[in-house]
Amino acid sequence: MKFRTGVTTLAMMAAMTMTAAFAQSGGASIYKTKCQMCHGATGMADSGAGKAMKVKPATDPDVKKLNEAEMIAATKNGMGKMQPFKDKLTDAQIKDAVEYFRTFVK
Numbered sequence: 847m848k849f850r851t852g853v854t855t856l857a858m859m860a861a862m863t864m865t866a867a868f869a870q871s872g873g874a875s876i877y878k879t880k881c882q883m884c885h886g887a888t889g890m891a892d893s894g895a896g897k898a899m900k901v902k903p904a905t906d907p908d909v910k911k912l913n914e915a916e917m918i919a920a921t922k923n924g925m926g927k928m929q930p931f932k933d934k935l936t937d938a939q940i941k942d943a944v945e946y947f948r949t950f951v952k
């Protein structure tokens with residue numbers, strides 16, 4: 847039965863890897879449809895709305911100092927001129943979008 851357990855573990859690992867890959871592309875597509883108009887395609891807030899609202903780029907020290915949980919809270923509850931997303935997106939979608947945003951924070 848050892849062999850069987852090994853196969854199951856492998857299958858589970860493959861499923862988990864796939865979920866991770868989906869989560870990432872999910873984050874990217876949520877970001878593109880819900881966040882990009884203000885935060886810009888690469889998080890630089892170089893879009894029209896981003897400039898008009900003076901959204902800070904992802905490289906701004908004030909943005910960089912936030913950890914993932916703080917960014918999730920900001921997205922959920924709103925921040926400055928950004929409306930809260932907690933009624934529009936699920937917690938998982940917010941997390942995915944924030945994780946994608948964080949790939950721009952260097």
Ligand code: HEC
Pocket residue numbers: 876877880881882883884885895899900901902903908909912917918920921925926927928929931940943944947
């Ligand atoms: C209507 C424009 C708008 C949209 C849409 C928007 N934001 Fe924001 N966001 C802002 C503004 C304005 C702030 C205030 C702080 C600032 O100047 O950056 C902000 C702040 C943030 C912050 C805190 C760090 C920072 O940049 O100051 C995070 C994280 C964030 N937004 C993520 C998101 C995510 C994720 C989405 C999509 C689910 C999103 N935002 C959609 C305008 C927007």
